[in-house]
Amino acid sequence: MDPISKFLTDYKIPIGPWGKAFFSFLTDNFDTIFRAFSNGLNFILDGAVDLLLMVPPVLLALVIAIIAWFLQRSRPLAIGVFLGLIFIINQNLWKQTVQTLVLVVAAAAMAMAIGVPLGIWAAHKPKVYRVMLPVLDLMQTLPTFVYLIPVLTLFGLGNAPGLIVTIIFVIPTAVRLTHLGVVSVPKAIIEAGEAFGATKRQLLWKVELPSALPTIMAGLTQSIMLSLSMVVFAALIGAGGLGTEINRALGSRRIDLGLEAGLAIVVLAIVLDRMTRIGVGGKK
Amino acid sequence: MTVAVDFKNVDIVFGADQAGSLAMIDQGATRAEILEKTGNVLGCAGASLTVHEGEISVLMGLSGSGKSTLLRAVNRLNVVSRGQVLVKDGDRTVDVVTCDEATLRRLRQKQVAMVFQQFGLLPWRTVEENVGFGLELAGVPEAERKARVQKQLQLVHLDQWSKKYAHELSGGMQQRVGLARAFATEAPILLMDEPFSALDPLIRTKLQDELLQLQAELKKTIIFVSHDLEEALKIGSHITIMEGGRIVQTGAPEDIVLRPANDYVRDFIANVNPLSVLTAWNVMRDRRDLEQGDNGWVWLDRRKTTRFKIDEHGLVAAAERDGKPAVWVSCADVERQPEEGAQVFWANPGTPLKTVMLAMHRSQTAPVALFDEGSRFVGAIGIRDVLSAVLRR
Numbered sequence: 107m108d109p110i111s112k113f114l115t116d117y118k119i120p121i122g123p124w125g126k127a128f129f130s131f132l133t134d135n136f137d138t139i140f141r142a143f144s145n146g147l148n149f150i151l152d153g154a155v156d157l158l159l160m161v162p163p164v165l166l167a168l169v170i171a172i173i174a175w176f177l178q179r180s181r182p183l184a185i186g187v188f189l190g191l192i193f194i195i196n197q198n199l200w201k202q203t204v205q206t207l208v209l210v211v212a213a214a215a216m217a218m219a220i221g222v223p224l225g226i227w228a229a230h231k232p233k234v235y236r237v238m239l240p241v242l243d244l245m246q247t248l249p250t251f252v253y254l255i256p257v258l259t260l261f262g263l264g265n266a267p268g269l270i271v272t273i274i275f276v277i278p279t280a281v282r283l284t285h286l287g288v289v290s291v292p293k294a295i296i297e298a299g300e301a302f303g304a305t306k307r308q309l310l311w312k313v314e315l316p317s318a319l320p321t322i323m324a325g326l327t328q329s330i331m332l333s334l335s336m337v338v339f340a341a342l343i344g345a346g347g348l349g350t351e352i353n354r355a356l357g358s359r360r361i362d363l364g365l366e367a368g369l370a371i372v373v374l375a376i377v378l379d380r381m382t383r384i385g386v387g388g389k390k
Numbered sequence: 391m392t393v394a395v396d397f398k399n400v401d402i403v404f405g406a407d408q409a410g411s412l413a414m415i416d417q418g419a420t421r422a423e424i425l426e427k428t429g430n431v432l433g434c435a436g437a438s439l440t441v442h443e444g445e446i447s448v449l450m451g452l453s454g455s456g457k458s459t460l461l462r463a464v465n466r467l468n469v470v471s472r473g474q475v476l477v478k479d480g481d482r483t484v485d486v487v488t489c490d491e492a493t494l495r496r497l498r499q500k501q502v503a504m505v506f507q508q509f510g511l512l513p514w515r516t517v518e519e520n521v522g523f524g525l526e527l528a529g530v531p532e533a534e535r536k537a538r539v540q541k542q543l544q545l546v547h548l549d550q551w552s553k554k555y556a557h558e559l560s561g562g563m564q565q566r567v568g569l570a571r572a573f574a575t576e577a578p579i580l581l582m583d584e585p586f587s588a589l590d591p592l593i594r595t596k597l598q599d600e601l602l603q604l605q606a607e608l609k610k611t612i613i614f615v616s617h618d619l620e621e622a623l624k625i626g627s628h629i630t631i632m633e634g635g636r637i638v639q640t641g642a643p644e645d646i647v648l649r650p651a652n653d654y655v656r657d658f659i660a661n662v663n664p665l666s667v668l669t670a671w672n673v674m675r676d677r678r679d680l681e682q683g684d685n686g687w688v689w690l691d692r693r694k695t696t697r698f699k700i701d702e703h704g705l706v707a708a709a710e711r712d713g714k715p716a717v718w719v720s721c722a723d724v725e726r727q728p729e730e731g732a733q734v735f736w737a738n739p740g741t742p743l744k745t746v747m748l749a750m751h752r753s754q755t756a757p758v759a760l761f762d763e764g765s766r767f768v769g770a771i772g773i774r775d776v777l778s779a780v781l782r783r
Contacts, residue, residue: 298510301465302524302575303498312527316514 147266167191206347213272225284242278268345283325287318394611400473405430433459448626456635499528503572507584511556518552542570562593671739673779674769690757690770704766
C-alpha cells in the first residue's frame with residue numbers, strides 16, 4: 107500500500123462504530139418502547155389481515171371492484187379489477203395478497219400522512235426545503251439493505267419493521283410531489299385569493315391544495331407503487347405476503363412459484379394504480 | 391366629490407436595500423441608476439394621485455412604467471416602501487400601507503375587488519363557484535351567496551353557463567366571470583389590471599362597452615391599468631401617464647391629447663385619432679376673442695363671412711351669412727337638413743368635434759356657433775380652429 111493511502115486508512119473516520127454505538131444506545135435504553143411500538147403495530151396489521159381474510163375471497167374481490175367503480179366511475183375498469191383479483195384467487199395466493207395489500211395500503215397511507223404536510227411546509231419555506239432535500243436524497247439512495255439492519259435490531263422481526271422500512275423508502279416521493287404541486291400553483295390564482303382577502307388557511311385549503319391535488323394524487327399512486335416494490339425486501343425481515351413467496355422461490359430455485367407470486371404482484375400493482383390514478387375513467 | 395383612493399408620495403422598491411434606494415429616489419435617480427448601485431428594482435417613485443368616487447381613473451404607460459405596481463399598492467399586493475395609500479372604508483379612511491392584517495383582509499373582502507389580466511380563475515371550480523369565491527372567503531352564508539352570484543351572472547349574461555368549468559369558456563367569457571366575481575363582493579372600489587389586454591380586439595371593444603354600461607348603473611370607483619391609449623381615452627374619466635416609475639401627466643382625456651406634457655406623452659398620443667376625444671368645447675374660440683363689429687354684431691370667423699347680433703342677455707337676435715340674413719340650426723339635425731346657403735349651424739360645448747366638422751362640410755365651411763344650455767352664445771369654431779386641433783398645432 108502506498109504511504110498516502112496507508113496514512114489515510116490509519117486515521118479512518120469511525121462512521122460505522124459511531125452508527126453502531128448510536129443504535130446500541132437506542133436498544134440499550136429504549137428497547138421496551140421500540141418493542142411495545144412494534145408489537146402494537148404488528149397487532150393492528152395482523153388484525154386487519156385476519157379481518158379481511160374472514161370475508162370470502164370472491165366477495166372481497168367484488169367489494170374492491172365496487173370501490174374501484176366508485177373511485178373512477180368506469181365499468182370496464184371495475185370489471186378488470188374484479189378479473190385480476192379472481193386470477194389471484196385462482197393462483198391460490200389470496201392470503202399472501204391480502205397481507206401484502208394491507209402492508210402496502212398502510213405504508214402508502216402513512217407516507218402520505220407524513221409526507222404531504224412536510225411537502226406543504228417545504229413549499230412554503232424554501233429554506234426548510236433546502237435542509238430537507240439532502241435528507242430526502244439520503245432516504246432514497248441509501249441501499250435498502252443498509253437500513254434493514256438497524257430497523258431489525260430496533261423492532262425485531264415481523265410486519266411492523268417491514269412497514270417502517272417501506273414508509274422510510276416512500277416518504278421522499280410523497281414529500282417531493284407535494285412540494286412540486288404546491289410550488290407550481292400559478293401565481294395568478296394565489297394573488298386572486300389574496301386580493302379577495304383569503305387568510306393563510308383559506309389560501310391553503312381553497313387555492314393551493316385544490317390546485318396541487320393532481321400532483322399530490324400522482325404522489326399517492328407513486329407511493330403505492332414504490333411500497334409494492336419494497337414488498338420483497340420487507341419480507342426479508344419477516345413481513346408476510348407475496349414477498350415471502352418470492353424469497354422462498356429464490357431460496358429453493360422454484361421458477362414456477364416465483365412466476366406465480368411475481369405475476370400476482372404485477373396484477374396487484376395494476377389494480378392499485380388504476381384505482382388511484384386521476385383521470386382514468388370518465389371522472390376528471 | 392368624495393375621495394375614494396388617495397396615493398400620497400408613494401415609493402415602491404423591490405429588493406433588500408430599501409433605505410439606500412429611497413435615498414437615491416430623493417436625489418432623483420433613475421430606475422437604471424438605482425438598479426446598478428443597489429441591485430433593487432424601482433417600482434414607482436413619488437406617485438401622488440387622487441381618485442374620486444365614481445370615476446374611472448386610468449393608469450397608462452408602457453410595460454415596466456410602474457402602472458400595475460401602483461395599482462397593486464391599493465390592496466397591498468405590492469408593499470409600499472414609503473408614502474401613504476388612503477382608501478375610503480365606509481365613513482373613514484384607512485392607510486393600506488400601515489394597517490394591520492385584519493383590517494387589510496376586511497378591505498380586500500368588502501371594499502376593494504380586483505380583476506386580473508390573466509383572469510385568475512380557479513380552474514377546478516364551476517363558473518358560479520368562481521363568482522362566489524370572494525363571498526365564500528368573507529364567510530357569506532351559502533343561501534345569500536347563491537342569490538348574489540345568480541344576480542351577478544345575469545348582469546354579465548352568463549347565467550346559462552353557471553355549471554360549466556372556467557376553462558371550458560372562451561377568453562372573453564372567462565373575463566366576464568372575473569368581472570362578476572369582483573362585482574359580487576359589492577366592493578365600491580374596483581382594481582382592473584389590464585383586464586382586456588389578453589382578449590382579441592372585437593371582444594375587447596365589446597367588454598369595454600359592457601363595462602361602461604355596468605358602470606353607468608353601478609357607479610363604482612374604478613382604477614384601470616392599460617397600455618392602450620384608445621382604451622384609456624374611451625373609458626377613462628381621468629388618465630394618468632407613467633414613465634419609468636414616475637407619473638408624467640394626469641388629466642382629463644382631452645387634456646392629454648391637446649396638451650401633452652412632454653415627448654413621451656406626445657409619442658403616446660401620436661397615433662390617436664383626435665376626433666375620438668375632442669369636443670366642440672376643446673377647439674372653440676371664446677366669444678370675447680372674436681372680432682367685434684358695430685351694434686352688437688360679432689364676426690364668427692376670421693374671413694368675416696358670418697356674423698351674429700347678440701342682445702344684452704347673450705342671446706342671438708339676428709344672423710347674417712355673406713351679407714344676407716340667415717337662420718341658425720342645431721348641429722344635431724345636420725343629417726336631416728337640406729343643403730342651403732343661408733343657414734348657420736350651432737352646437738353645444740359637449741358636441742363631438744366630428745359632428746361639428748360634418749356641419750361645416752354641409753355649409754360650405756361656414757363657422758359653427760356654440761351655445762350653452764341657456765341658448766347663450768359662448769363662442770365659435772372656424773375651419774382653422776378645427777384644422778389646428780386635428781393637426782395638433
